[in-house]
Amino acid sequence: MMIKELNSVDTYMDNLVELLVLTVEEGASIGFLPPMLETEAKEYWESVLKPEVNLYVAMMNDKIVGSIQLHLCPKPNGKHRAEIAKLMTHPHFRRKGIARLLMEKAEERAKNEGCSLVVLDTREGDESNFLYASLGYYEAGKIPYYAMSANGELHSTVFYYKALF
Template sequence: MNNVVKIEQLLSVEGHIEELSELLVQVVEEGASIGFLPPLQITEAKAYWENVLNQEVILFVAKINNRIVGSIQLHLSTKQNGSHRAEIAKLMTDTNYRRMGIGRQLMKEAEEQAKHGGRTLIVLDTREGDPSNLLYSSLGYLEAGKIPYYAKSANGELHATVYYYKVLTD
């Protein structure tokens, strides 16, 4: 099997809604803390993807054999005092393709796009204790702080979220 990962920007979700929705449902079912709780219905996932893209959101997907196996969003701040920053959102990797560097590749692509667009600061947040904390730290993101009781899990437990930032340099 050819496991070459190709990262591409999607300018439209048309033709990709089904795959993106299945990815979202799968990672939420596996416990990802990305704003949804299991069980996430496919109709809810489709409604999310149908409304995700706008001029402030850049969507990248990772494909293997032309199949979407991951995604990431770069949210560009449109505030007058925030035109230098962006936020990483909803980094997802298909559970069958984890530990292959897909998340890292998606992060690097989002960072490059941010730099290309004149952004010099990236921020993100993730649930404390999730494996993503290790990824972000390994990519040079610095912990800015934690907010306790921020995200609810499916069993009702409240978890802290960790905020990270990275100053982009050439």
């Protein structure tokens, strides 16, 4: 497996669309609800890359099996922090350490950018909560009724942080 930073999504658009659609269909709380159309996923990926966004993908046999984004804070009082966003693992490749490798790569980039703090949020009760705790993230708090699932149920989100020094 290889972790690669993407500076363009064009070459990998089909893989990225598949990853996002399948991840959303499996119920991941990453800002979208099923059913997700491929056109919607393509529009999303076309809008992702910006100067403050670093996009990494995990690849196996030239296929994208996971992705993560590191959002650097462009504000003068936030140059020391970054946010992890949209951590996804292809449903057929879960439980193989891909999410952990992507998290480590994002943290490494944050350190290289001079960040001393990384933050993220995730739906309470998701398996990702265990991953973040195992990587040394601390729970900062919860907001109830934050995210809606496909059946209309409202869920709490948990905010995490990790100091990188």
